Amino acid sequence: MPNSSQLSRDRLIWMYTQMCRIREFEERVKRTFVEHPGVIRGHAHLADGAEASIVGCLATRQENDLVMPSYRCHGYPLVLGTPARALMSEIYQRKDGVCKGFGGSMHLADPTHHFPTASGIIGQGIAHAAGAAYAAQVKKTGQVVYSFFGDGSSKQGAFYETLNMAAVWKLPVVFILENNGYQAYTKIDLEDANAKAGDPLSQKAKAFSIPGVTVDGTDPLKVYDAVSTAVDRARAGDGPSLIESKFYRMSPHGNAITVPPVPTQFQEHESIEVYGNKAEFEAAKNNDPIKKFRAHLIAGGFFADPDAKKIEESVCAEMEDVVKFALASPLPSPADALNYVYA
């Protein structure tokens, strides 16, 4: 695969646009809790802060490669081509939702756009991703599977069992450990042996004798290069790799867990809410991946400030329409609940 310095201007602008789309979509989800309380039920988890990592990874995909994320799953299908209207409608529990209102924020799925399912149980999706890779291997489809999961997942048995088996079976899968610094509400150095010792989490790969690298997940081009190498290796039949992509989750783990009728919203990030460390959060804000990539593209002469603004305005208009569409979409009929129990 070519390295990121060979990416065309159009491709770089596409990457910036996708990053903006993820951010704007997640901002709208967050605002919905304030502007339309009750429209989103249960628990929603946002990808703001992960944009460079998600887009840098997915920019390496070939047409039929599969993506299997965790329950923090809004960002990937936006990039894969799932209509944003269908995604927001699902989060808004509507009939026009991508899963017709059966799954919600944690269980988005769109197999037609190479996103089979997302599991809400931490770590289990890693095994599903390896399974999809096993199918690709047996059927000789040439597909690579992108398995996305958080740093918290890397303490689950599913992670260790699956990486071992994927290495033994040389499965065409790339494991992308999104280290956003927090396992739900818990700071990573309180629960991860590597983090506590000051070591990168990518060294978990050594336990399975596979490549493990840590990359700056706030830079889509660095992510692109690291993932390209892993994808090439997987596609060549040499087996899986582990990429630790480090970035900062800009929102808290999810909306506050409340019991109806108490309304729920997103509170301050755990760094402030739980740990009282405002400086940490401010530093992360100053390292915003979207701002950084925008500046990089302007400095490189790929676009000028007015071009960037145009993209940002069109993304804003798209998501404005998405919210309107999803609010207007009808709720499912109650008895629809009896569908899809069995195939």
Add this chain to the structure above:
Amino acid sequence: MPREMMFAEGIAVAITEEMQRDANVVFYGQNMAMTDRDPFVRKFGKDRVRLTPISETAELGIAVGAAMMGLRPIVELYMAEFMLVAFDEVINEAPRLRYMSGGQVKVPVVFKAGFGFAAGWAGQHSNCTYHAMMGIPGLKIAVPSNAADAYGLMKSAIRDDNPVVYLHHYMLMLDKCPVPDGDYLVPFGVADIKRAGTDVTIVATAWMVKKALAAAEILAKQGISAEVIDPRTLSPLDTKTIIESVKKTGRLVLVDQAPRHASAAVVIAGEVAEHGFKYLKAPVKMVTALDTSVPYSEPMETFVLPSEEKIVAAVESVLAKRVAAD
């Protein structure tokens, strides 16, 4: 000409035939396919037949992911209790993904495991865990009681587009019976009347069917005609055949190797209470394991499990109420 097969052979032949019929069927598990001399490896190669580490969560999770992408994996688990290590995949992944995706994916997996090994395997390898799975929408459970059903249910399980837990009873593995020729499929959700009778209905599964049939033989000598029904699949559960039988006999004894409240019997009793109460001439009687873990030592193990004698006594007790009720 029907083929005479051992129970274990019925399962192996069914898997072999389905793997020949459909290249998407794959088969893997621990301590199998270790050498090129393995009969399944010889026939189907190492892509489709594989050895796994002792990693039930990964084994079942990989099967779920592969099934969504068009394979039909059979996972060899050996002991139903090993499924408990990875119960999230059995209960909360495989049967839920289709539903949560709004019908966009299918998960055609078979989780194959032995159970109920009442041969001194003690507390952690002798259990009947099906009750915990019976109430899970999206999941099917097959529990054959003879070689023909073992063969025909395995074929149906592999062809089913839903996740199936296929439980074979270890105490039946060497039992022989004729298996019908050709592509013999046992449909899910259709109970089998293993012995017709008129005085009492006995419902039993797996090894308990064998015990119920032995009890029916003893009862016949006393002039009591027992009907023995084997649901064959616990999900879907054929309550219709059971209630039809109760309509005829008016009396119901439920035999189950699991402890009372963890049994399939308790579910069937509930269904009959709601839908067949008016046909009952005596209260339903459950013959289940006692409320203990399974003990190691033989006399204690025998004491806690259902037996022919306990079934006979239960039938006599429901018939003793004949005079009062009739």
